[in-house]
Amino acid sequence: MTRLSVNVNKIAVLRNSRGGAQPDVVAAAEACIAAGAAGITVHPRPDQRHIRPDDVRALKARIGERAEYNVEGNGFAAARGSYPGLLRLVEETRPTQVTLVPDADAQLTSDHGFDLRADAMRLRPLIAELKRFGARVSLFVDMDCADVGRAAELGADRVEIYTGPYAEAFARGDCTRELALCAACAERAGAVALGVNAGHDLDQANLGALRRAIPQLAEVSIGHALIGEALYAGLDATVKAYLRILAG
Structure with a gap:
């Protein structure tokens, strides 16, 4: 069964907009785990516009071994202020897992995957160092990544397919091409024993079709839509709704 990892970045966005400690990122993660989520995802950035280094530490202390912990980020971004860099945080x-994403400060959100040829020389030693700390390593890749198998050569354990274009096409009413690209990318990854994750702009409407297209899908990381939906239904009910989709 595909595992659900809930990204709690948006909880931190709400907290930071007002200052103080509410809403509590750790409490939100606890509620997601209690509802059945298999993992918690965070994506700390050097500008600390949402999840902060202390959140990363506090979540680890409270999650323990009860759920997988996925830390996303740009491993090449320099330390800044109280942000010690991704490698140091790991x-x-x-x-449990580190998902490397080629994002820059100017990006509002992640919007593309790695170029596995151009970035190979930098990625290989970084992946080796992350695995030395006991983390499973996943690389963010575009759904049309023809050479996704190179991720295995670089030492990665998984890839995470960037599903933003699929979600956009689904919303327009015709995602046949994008769904096929995601499925083909997953097949190429599986052929070299890479695990397959997926994430970005997934929601209750488009998740089922993606899961059916990729039977081997190991994990989905969902934050923006899930937290938005939870404003109306609550975290417990929303997490359980996603779990029903993944089980179906």
């Missing part, structure tokens, strides 16, 4: 917190 060394401190020892998450």
Whole structure:
């Protein structure tokens, strides 16, 4: 069964907009786990516009071994202020998984995957260092990545397919091409024993079709839509609704 990892970045956005400690990121993660989520995802950035280094540490302390912990980020972004860099945070917190994403400060959100040829020389030693800290390593890739198998050559354990274009096409009413690209990417990854994750703009409407197209889908990371839907239905009910989709 595909595992659900809930990205709690948006909880931190709400907290930071007002200052103080509410809403509580750790409490939100606890509610998601209690509802059945298999994992918690965070994506700390050097500008600290949502999840902060102390959140990464606090979540690890409370999650323990009850759920998988996935820390996303750009491993090449320099330390800044109290942000020690992704590698240092991973060394401190020892998450279950690290998802490397080629995002820059100017990006509002992640919007593309790695170029596995151009980025190979930088990625290989970084992946090796992350695995030295006990983390499973996943690389963010575009759904039309023809050479996704290179991720295995670089030492990665999984890839996460960037599903933003699929979600956009689904909303327009015709996602046949994009769904086929996601499925083909997953097949190429599976052929070299890479696990397959997926994430970005997934919601209750478009998740089922993606799961059916990729039977081997190991994990989906969902934050923006899930937290938005939870404003109306509550975290417990919303997490359980996603779990029913993944089980179906």
